[in-house]
Amino acid sequence: MPDTRFPENRKQLPKVLVFDTSGPFVAVGGGTNGSFGGRVLDMAKGQAETLFPTIEGFLTDSGWTLADIDVIGVATGPGNFTGIRISVSAARGLGLALGIPVFGITQFELAYGHLPVPHGTLVSVPAPRDLAYVQGFGTGVIIGQPQIIDPAHPPRDLQLPFEMEIRGHRASEIAVHFNAAGYDDAYKPDPARMADIAQTKYLEAAAFPPPPAPNYVKPPDAAPARDTPPRIVA
Numbered sequence: 001m002p003d004t005r006f007p008e009n010r011k012q013l014p015k016v017l018v019f020d021t022s023g024p025f026v027a028v029g030g031g032t033n034g035s036f037g038g039r040v041l042d043m044a045k046g047q048a049e050t051l052f053p054t055i056e057g058f059l060t061d062s063g064w065t066l067a068d069i070d071v072i073g074v075a076t077g078p079g080n081f082t083g084i085r086i087s088v089s090a091a092r093g094l095g096l097a098l099g100i101p102v103f104g105i106t107q108f109e110l111a112y113g114h115l116p117v118p119h120g121t122l123v124s125v126p127a128p129r130d131l132a133y134v135q136g137f138g139t140g141v142i143i144g145q146p147q148i149i150d151p152a153h154p155p156r157d158l159q160l161p162f163e164m165e166i167r168g169h170r171a172s173e174i175a176v177h178f179n180a181a182g183y184d185d186a187y188k189p190d191p192a193r194m195a196d197i198a199q200t201k202y203l204e205a206a207a208f209p210p211p212p213a214p215n216y217v218k219p220p221d222a223a224p225a226r227d228t229p230p231r232i233v234a
Contacts, residue, residue: 001096017071018030019191020074021080021084022084034196038195040191069100071102076106077217088104106215118165119139120162131149132150132170158174166178
């Protein structure tokens with residue numbers, strides 16, 4: 001059950017566990033007292049089978065058990081549909097079983113650390129099929145909804161209502177279309193940065209957070225079967 005006395009009894013030096021399976025990898029990490037680390041395993045498939053053994057390995061190396069964890073951070077996307085479901089479901093289950101808070105962290109936060117980024121920023125992270133996920137930010141606020149775009153042909157509605165700069169995946173390519181400044185930066189999973197963000201969310205939270213929700217942006221590629229399903233006989 002959720003900790004009904006949070007945040008009054010939260011620890012100032014929490015033990016943090018984080019994980020991310022939103023792309024072709026399994027990233028697991030954490031730490032405490034600002035000392036964070038982790039591991040990233042590159043893999044196109046098999047995240048579901050690999051996530052918990054990797055978590056167990058990290059905990060063993062840290063000298064912890066799951067019962068020692070005070071807070072969980074999980075990547076909520078955007079990214080691979082199945083991968084996001086794996087990690088968010090695991091985080092929600094662990095949080096419920098342990099009675100500890102679970103904070104969702106978007107890929108935009110993972111790309112640029114503690115949001116907000118500079119006023120008027122469009123953050124871009126990689127998407128499948130040579131596309132990009134983008135999200136606009138103002139001063140401490142999100143602007144609009146995240147989108148998936150072709151960086152070579154971005155839609156005009158990406159223009160923010162003030163001077164804009166683009167940061168991240170293929171940023172300079174996107175920026176050309178808006179006469180804006182672009183700062184290219186390659187995105188890669190970083191468990192240490194993720195743990196730092198999770199700790200900050202934990203220490204700053206005004207209440208026990210709701211369970212994290214996936215941030216898919218785009219629907220899954222899978223489509224319902226076209227064949228008529230068999231009739232179920234009671």
